[in-house]
Amino acid sequence: MALPKRIVKETERLMSEPVPGISAVPHDDNLRYFDVEIHGPSGSPYEARVVLDRRLPHGAPKIRFLTKIYHPNVDKLGRICLDVLKNNWSPALQIRTILLSIQALLGAPNPDDPLAADVAKDWKEDENRAIATAKEWTSKYAVPGSK
Amino acid sequence: MPPPNTPEEGLVSTPTTATLALRPITRDLEMTAASPPTVAIPAVDLRALEYESNVDENLICPICRVALVAPVITNCDHVFCQKCLVQAHTLNPVCPVDRQPLLKLSSGTRSAPKLIANQLDNLTVRCPNRPRGCDLVVARSLVENHVSRYCDKTLVPCPHPSCNKTIARKDMAKGCLHYEVSCEFCEQAVQKADLETHQDMECLNRKTDCELCGAEFVRSKQEEHTKECPEVEVTCKFAPFGCNRKMSRRHLEEHCARCDYRVVGPVGEQLAELRAEMTALKEKDRLKDRRIKFLENRGYSAPAATENISNMNLPAQETAPYESRDQYFLSLFETMESKVERLSSALTEVEGRHSMMLFNETMPIKDQLTEIRSTMGVLGMHVRWLMNFRLQERGRVLGSGGANSPSLPGTTMGASQESSSDSNLPRRLSDTMREHPPRL
Numbered sequence: 001m002a003l004p005k006r007i008v009k010e011t012e013r014l015m016s017e018p019v020p021g022i023s024a025v026p027h028d029d030n031l032r033y034f035d036v037e038i039h040g041p042s043g044s045p046y047e048a049r050v051v052l053d054r055r056l057p058h059g060a061p062k063i064r065f066l067t068k069i070y071h072p073n074v075d076k077l078g079r080i081c082l083d084v085l086k087n088n089w090s091p092a093l094q095i096r097t098i099l100l101s102i103q104a105l106l107g108a109p110n111p112d113d114p115l116a117a118d119v120a121k122d123w124k125e126d127e128n129r130a131i132a133t134a135k136e137w138t139s140k141y142a143v144p145g146s147k
Numbered sequence: 148m149p150p151p152n153t154p155e156e157g158l159v160s161t162p163t164t165a166t167l168a169l170r171p172i173t174r175d176l177e178m179t180a181a182s183p184p185t186v187a188i189p190a191v192d193l194r195a196l197e198y199e200s201n202v203d204e205n206l207i208c209p210i211c212r213v214a215l216v217a218p219v220i221t222n223c224d225h226v227f228c229q230k231c232l233v234q235a236h237t238l239n240p241v242c243p244v245d246r247q248p249l250l251k252l253s254s255g256t257r258s259a260p261k262l263i264a265n266q267l268d269n270l271t272v273r274c275p276n277r278p279r280g281c282d283l284v285v286a287r288s289l290v291e292n293h294v295s296r297y298c299d300k301t302l303v304p305c306p307h308p309s310c311n312k313t314i315a316r317k318d319m320a321k322g323c324l325h326y327e328v329s330c331e332f333c334e335q336a337v338q339k340a341d342l343e344t345h346q347d348m349e350c351l352n353r354k355t356d357c358e359l360c361g362a363e364f365v366r367s368k369q370e371e372h373t374k375e376c377p378e379v380e381v382t383c384k385f386a387p388f389g390c391n392r393k394m395s396r397r398h399l400e401e402h403c404a405r406c407d408y409r410v411v412g413p414v415g416e417q418l419a420e421l422r423a424e425m426t427a428l429k430e431k432d433r434l435k436d437r438r439i440k441f442l443e444n445r446g447y448s449a450p451a452a453t454e455n456i457s458n459m460n461l462p463a464q465e466t467a468p469y470e471s472r473d474q475y476f477l478s479l480f481e482t483m484e485s486k487v488e489r490l491s492s493a494l495t496e497v498e499g500r501h502s503m504m505l506f507n508e509t510m511p512i513k514d515q516l517t518e519i520r521s522t523m524g525v526l527g528m529h530v531r532w533l534m535n536f537r538l539q540e541r542g543r544v545l546g547s548g549g550a551n552s553p554s555l556p557g558t559t560m561g562a563s564q565e566s567s568s569d570s571n572l573p574r575r576l577s578d579t580m581r582e583h584p585p586r587l
Binding site: 009 | 194234
């Protein structure tokens with residue numbers, strides 16, 4: 001199936017002007033499939049590798065964290081609780097905007113609307129300890145070379 | 148390029164009166180109306196077009212990310228392609244950009260201002276037939292017209308009624324060109340319709356111009372030309388010594404004359420020579436080493452014999468590994484042999500067991516078979532006896548008071564003729580038994 005022009009354009013743009021802290025590389029055999037590395041915004045304890053499956057333009061892309069992450073809105077399987085991936089998806093959103101939203105989510109965990117209930121509980125009880133755990137997990141699972 | 152109908156138009160429009168001059172137009176209309184199948188060209192996909200310049204971000208549809216096609220504007224002032232918005236609306240009735248509710252497309256949207264439409268129409272695009280050689284750059288509003296009516300590179304269905312291929316419009320008048328001809332230069336079989344492109348672009352025996360220096364050469368000699376083309380980019384002669392400048396071959400001499408590395412050149416050459424020598428020597432050395440080892444192994448006996456006298460320990464040390472090696476091989480051989488023996492014995496055992504098993508299984512089957520055969524014989528006899536019995540009975544009944552005995556051949560014939568209408572098979576079976584009736 002031919003690749004819609006939009007995916008081509010978005011990929012080109014992602015390559016030519018990458019979003020700071022995000023690198024997205026399409027798969028060679030399936031150009032709708034991206035391997036993404038996200039660095040959390042400065043000050044956040046996260047780094048992550050994400051996989052993104054784009055079914056453009058009218059369905060939301062499927063996104064999953066490949067690295068384990070200690071985050072109240074991401075569950076054990078790497079699924080993400082983010083409104084723009086679900087109800088608030090709009091075809092006017094692009095890969096880069098979605099990735100930016102995820103980066104923002106890494107910067108601002110929302111324990112009040114949790115997907116991983118235990119993490120959210122820890123987060124509410126002792127935020128500093130939770131952040132330390134998140135850092136530990138990040139260095140354990142997500143920093144390159146420490147698989 | 149004039150439209151395809153111009154010849155007729157030119158002929159007919161020679162009369163000067165206005166009434167006659169109108170005719171070609173009507174003719175045109177008739178022709179286009181009458182021959183839609185021959186002009187059935189797929190509509191131009193405006194989204195697939197290549198734009199000559201970068202399109203302003205404001206003219207790009209937020210959904211399909213290309214310049215708007217048939218733009219519509221929502222009540223919240225966002226512009227989309229009509230098709231994109233309709234698709235998005237069926238999934239979620241909100242504006243895709245700001246998520247404001249957009250319950251009905253008919254009331255929530257109107258077509259975009261003329262200004263936007265004009266800007267879009269003025270965008271210049273390349274003719275979609277560019278791969279086939281049309282280099283036209285035209286306003287987007289005109290491209291459809293160009294492709295469907297004028298571009299002579301547009302593929303149209305072949306005029307031949309039984310041919311379902313397509314052909315460039317300029318060749319349409321030549322009839323069906325979908326037969327193979329051989330190229331006059333390279334003798335390759337090519338479709339007549341593709342011959343021209345083949346000769347211009349592919350044929351190896353045609354001359355072509357070098358893109359860089361403009362020299363003409365036969366296409367098959369491309370590689371050779373690249374080796375000597377004065378415009379091809381080459382690296383400096385002193386590249387192995389560190390110069391990483393690149394220039395066209397024309398400037399090579401000039402550069403080499405004042406290359407910073409030219410001082411290193413001669414030294415470097417010597418170095419290379421020395422290196423080559425060294426590798427050669429190393430190789431030699433290796434060979435010698437091998438030879439020495441070989442000799443040590445083979446000719447040990449001679450030195451061993453001589454040294455045997457002088458030193459009793461040394462030969463023993465030397466021979467020990469040698470003998471052990473021999474012994475090792477021997478033992479290996481022996482173990483292999485024993486293994487093979489064991490395997491063959493195991494094989495025969497298995498074979499024997501298999502044949503026994505088969506025998507054991509076949510024996511009862513054979514027994515059963517003979518049993519079945521005998522039972523069948525007995526059954527057959529029973530049947531024969533019964534048939535005979537029945538025939539006799541019938542013969543007695545038919546033979547009016549039992550005057551004819553079944554044992555007499557004459558009456559048997561009569562009886563068989565009489566009852567021939569009943570059934571033939573059982574009687575014929577019993578006929579042979581007639582001589583000895585119920586004997587069972």
